[in-house]
Amino acid sequence: MSNDFSVVGPKIYYTIHTGIPVLGDINITETLVVSWIVMIILTGLCIFLTRDLRIENISKRQAFAEMLVEMGNNFVRNNTGGNKFDKLIPFVSALFATSVLSNLISLVGLRSPTADLSTEAAWAVVVFIMITATKIKTNGVGGYLKGFTTPIAVMTPFNILSELATPVSMACRHFGNILSGVVIDGLIYWALGLASAALLGLIPGAVGKFLSNIPILGVGIPAVTGVYFDWFSGCMQAFIFCMLTVMYIANAAEEG
Numbered sequence: 001m002s003n004d005f006s007v008v009g010p011k012i013y014y015t016i017h018t019g020i021p022v023l024g025d026i027n028i029t030e031t032l033v034v035s036w037i038v039m040i041i042l043t044g045l046c047i048f049l050t051r052d053l054r055i056e057n058i059s060k061r062q063a064f065a066e067m068l069v070e071m072g073n074n075f076v077r078n079n080t081g082g083n084k085f086d087k088l089i090p091f092v093s094a095l096f097a098t099s100v101l102s103n104l105i106s107l108v109g110l111r112s113p114t115a116d117l118s119t120e121a122a123w124a125v126v127v128f129i130m131i132t133a134t135k136i137k138t139n140g141v142g143g144y145l146k147g148f149t150t151p152i153a154v155m156t157p158f159n160i161l162s163e164l165a166t167p168v169s170m171a172c173r174h175f176g177n178i179l180s181g182v183v184i185d186g187l188i189y190w191a192l193g194l195a196s197a198a199l200l201g202l203i204p205g206a207v208g209k210f211l212s213n214i215p216i217l218g219v220g221i222p223a224v225t226g227v228y229f230d231w232f233s234g235c236m237q238a239f240i241f242c243m244l245t246v247m248y249i250a251n252a253a254e255e256g
Contacts, residue, residue, distance in 0.1 A: 031116040038101050038113065042094075072096075079243060080250040088246060091130075095123065096242045103178055103234030106185075114178040114237075117171065124167035127245045131166065134252040170244055177237050181229030 049065035058066070072093035077083055099114065106112040113119045136144045148159040201212035 029116075030111050031113045031119060034105060034110050035102070035113045035119065037110070038098060038105060042097055042101060068093075075242070076246055079246045085246070085250055085253070088249060092242050092246055095245065096238050099123075099174075099238035099241060100235055103238060104231065106182065112178055112182065112234075114174060115182045117175045120171035120175045120241075121167075123174075123241070124171040127170065127248065128167040130245075131248050131252045134249050138253050166248065170241060174237050174241050177233055181233050185229055 049061055049068075051061075052059070053062055053065075072089050073086070075096075076085055076089045076092055080088075102113045102119070104112075106115075132144075135147070139147065148156045148163070150159070196214065197212045200214070201209070203212075
């Protein structure tokens with residue numbers, strides 16, 4: 001008997017052993033599904049905020065949208081020293097919004113896509129390509145390759161490793177902080193559940209047996225740690241990732 005079954009028509013399969021749906025050769029993982037949800041939410045929010053724009057007598061919705069645009073402009077310009085890199089504003093703003101929402105979506109019970117290294121790795125690869133393209137545009141292919149031999153040729157292997165370390169460090173920093181928050185939150189819920197069972201189990205009779213199955217201590221207390229691990233850390237990691245993106249690309253354009 002096969003462990004897999006298929007549905008004739010659309011090329012959709014479901015693997016019983018792993019529990020992961022497959023579309024053709026693509027595994028539809030929880031990370032992928034939640035990432036789609038994040039993109040749908042952001043797209044809907046953008047459509048909502050940009051409807052019926054006016055020059056005069058603007059609505060509160062438009063004022064909020066203009067405030068977000070101004071924040072994106074200031075973030076990029078303040079970290080690059082001018083408006084030379086304004087072309088980065090849409091990309092950095094989209095990256096920041098996606099990162100923040102992906103980090104905070106765990107508050108509604110969904111697993112954060114940023115708790116999967118593949119998410120940050122994809123972002124880091126895109127940023128690395130942009131950095132490399134900027135360096136080549138600034139110095140030419142020859143100048144870019146020559147940069148690996150500075151200050152002396154013997155440093156070439158180390159310069160190559162340093163170049164490749166950029167996307168790795170960006171991805172792992174963001175991933176490590178988000179995953180650690182998910183793990184710590186899970187451990188706190190688990191520990192409070194055991195504490196509830198132990199304390200309420202001391203009550204004699206059927207009442208104690210019933211109450212010991214309810215993680216009463218898990219109500220409210222994890223919200224305190226969630227303020228840091230979900231809200232503060234989530235927003236801070238998105239901020240750091242985007243700041244590094246802007247600074248790396250700006251530095252790449254200034255290298256001569």
